[in-house]
Amino acid sequence: MIELNSVNKSFGDLQVLKGIDLSVAKGEVLSVIGASGSGKSTMLYCINALEQIQGGSISVDGLDVHAKSTDINKLRQNIGMVFQQWNSFPHLTVLDNVALAPKIVLKKSADEARSIAEKQLQHVGLGDKLDTYPTRMSGGQQQRLAIARALAMEPGYMLFDEVTSALDPELVGEVLDTLRLLREDGMTMIVVTHEINFARDVSDRIAFFHQGVIEELAPAKELVNNPQRQRTQQFLSKVL
Amino acid sequence: MSESANAIQFFTGFRFSDLGFLAEAAGNTLLISVISISIGSVLGCLFGWALHVSVLARYLLGSVLDIFRSVPLIIQLLLFFNFFPILGLPLEPFAAGCIVLIFYTSALVAQVARGGIEAVPDSMRRASRSLGMSYLQDMRYVVWPIGARAMLPAWTGVALGVLKDSALVSVLGYLELLRASQILITRTQEPFIILAIVGAFYFALSYPIGKLSARLEQRWQYD
Numbered sequence: 001m002i003e004l005n006s007v008n009k010s011f012g013d014l015q016v017l018k019g020i021d022l023s024v025a026k027g028e029v030l031s032v033i034g035a036s037g038s039g040k041s042t043m044l045y046c047i048n049a050l051e052q053i054q055g056g057s058i059s060v061d062g063l064d065v066h067a068k069s070t071d072i073n074k075l076r077q078n079i080g081m082v083f084q085q086w087n088s089f090p091h092l093t094v095l096d097n098v099a100l101a102p103k104i105v106l107k108k109s110a111d112e113a114r115s116i117a118e119k120q121l122q123h124v125g126l127g128d129k130l131d132t133y134p135t136r137m138s139g140g141q142q143q144r145l146a147i148a149r150a151l152a153m154e155p156g157y158m159l160f161d162e163v164t165s166a167l168d169p170e171l172v173g174e175v176l177d178t179l180r181l182l183r184e185d186g187m188t189m190i191v192v193t194h195e196i197n198f199a200r201d202v203s204d205r206i207a208f209f210h211q212g213v214i215e216e217l218a219p220a221k222e223l224v225n226n227p228q229r230q231r232t233q234q235f236l237s238k239v240l
Numbered sequence: 241m242s243e244s245a246n247a248i249q250f251f252t253g254f255r256f257s258d259l260g261f262l263a264e265a266a267g268n269t270l271l272i273s274v275i276s277i278s279i280g281s282v283l284g285c286l287f288g289w290a291l292h293v294s295v296l297a298r299y300l301l302g303s304v305l306d307i308f309r310s311v312p313l314i315i316q317l318l319l320f321f322n323f324f325p326i327l328g329l330p331l332e333p334f335a336a337g338c339i340v341l342i343f344y345t346s347a348l349v350a351q352v353a354r355g356g357i358e359a360v361p362d363s364m365r366r367a368s369r370s371l372g373m374s375y376l377q378d379m380r381y382v383v384w385p386i387g388a389r390a391m392l393p394a395w396t397g398v399a400l401g402v403l404k405d406s407a408l409v410s411v412l413g414y415l416e417l418l419r420a421s422q423i424l425i426t427r428t429q430e431p432f433i434i435l436a437i438v439g440a441f442y443f444a445l446s447y448p449i450g451k452l453s454a455r456l457e458q459r460w461q462y463d
């Protein structure tokens with residue numbers, strides 16, 4: 001379970017998260033929508049301690065993320081993250097992109113790491129690209145590579161930050177299909193997205209962010225079809 | 241004067257054994273260059289990293305390195321060489337030359353290395369940290385290989401420059417190629433042939449660096 005309790009986060013004088021309360025249960029898929037700049041990415045970064053928080057607390061499986069005693073590298077192994085930019089390691093083959101972290105972080109043998117990587121790459125449909133370099137692949141393929149790379153750590157949770165926003169429209173589908181696949185596998189996910197239809201169809205609940213607060217949080221279909229708050233209605237009417 | 245008279249004067253002036261003398265001096269040029277470039281590059285990478293991570297280092301270390309980069313090398317050499325005896329610590333020309341060249345190299349490499357580190361986008365480093373890599377693992381397995389590729393051409397330029405600039409250590413009396421050539425020219429009065437040979441030696445020393453760099457660049461292509 002991921003739990004946020006009145007989380008405050010500021011960059012200097014700019015308060016970006018204003019008392020966020022949220023909990024995501026094992027197996028749940030939560031989508032996060034909201035205007036650009038409302039703090040969605042920042043919340044994800046706080047959950048795996050890529051950013052520090054100034055107030056409140058965040059726990060993952062009961063472990064306090066921002067406690068000094070927490071082994072942050074260990075914690076991050078349990079929380080996979082995929083970004084808007086796919087960030088493939090350009091100097092490594094597709095296989096080595098995925099095998100690197102299992103090898104050096106989980107201390108797997110080269111053979112083990114290889115078979116983990118092959119399995120994950122097959123899962124996202126890149127089984128025929130093992131020895132290719134990522135710069136030779138399309139954005140959609142590289143984004144699926146990034147997903148496989150995160151999954152290779154066998155995390156209990158996955159965070160997705162607008163993973164289709166930088167893709168050409170015709171490549172969005174293949175990445176969303178990969179997310180659907182994960183949902184079927186029962187993966188617990190927080191998905192920041194602008195794809196409202198995807199959010200409605202695939203997630204259990206949707207949180208609507210507005211200027212650093214969760215303005216509305218409801219079961220996915222309810223929030224999209226029958227939003228209660230005026231700001232949610234306005235936002236949805238603009239993006240749908 | 242007939243042509244044959246000239247030829248006789250030529251052969252009596254420049255002896256075959258002088259070639260050995262020049263080769264030995266070339267060895268000294270190679271020695272001081274290899275020491276300066278290797279140690280200076282390692283130091284320069286550390287300095288470049290410091291410049292990247294710390295604002296304070298950018299001000300303090302950055303200014304010191306700017307001095308090394310902007311004061312002519314020959315002045316640095318003479319200042320440094322003449323300064324230590326005042327402290328009662330006389331330095332050999334070789335040691336003084338090495339120290340100055342090491343810092344000079346490190347100052348040039350520091351900027352190159354900083355550029356190399358900053359060639360790796362923040363978002364990629366967040367991605368590797370999000371996989372559970374430690375700061376050092378990210379540095380070692382992601383930033384270094386990508387940064388090294390990015391800095392290779394500029395680093396090669398620095399290395400070739402230092403090899404040639406090592407000629408300036410001759411002003412301290414260190415017997416490297418340039419100084420050896422001056423000695424021979426004075427004795428033989430045959431500047432043309434001697435400078436041509438010295439040029440050939442410099443070329444022979446530089447060529448492998450450029451070749452190695454080109455080979456690495458090719459091997460490191462991303463596909």
Ligand SMILES: Nc1ncnc2c1ncn2[C@@H]1O[C@H](COP(=O)(O)OP(=O)(O)O)[C@@H](O)[C@H]1O
Pocket residue numbers: 011014016034035036037038039040041042043
């Ligand atoms: N590293 C940072 N330093 C300063 N301000 C930042 C930083 N990261 C984000 N912000 C600011 O925080 C706010 C929220 O950003 P972000 O979480 O990226 O929003 P979203 O993902 O919803 O578009 C924005 O105003 C942004 O400019």
Ligand SMILES: [Mg+2]
Pocket residue numbers: 037040041042161162
């Ligand atoms: Mg964002």
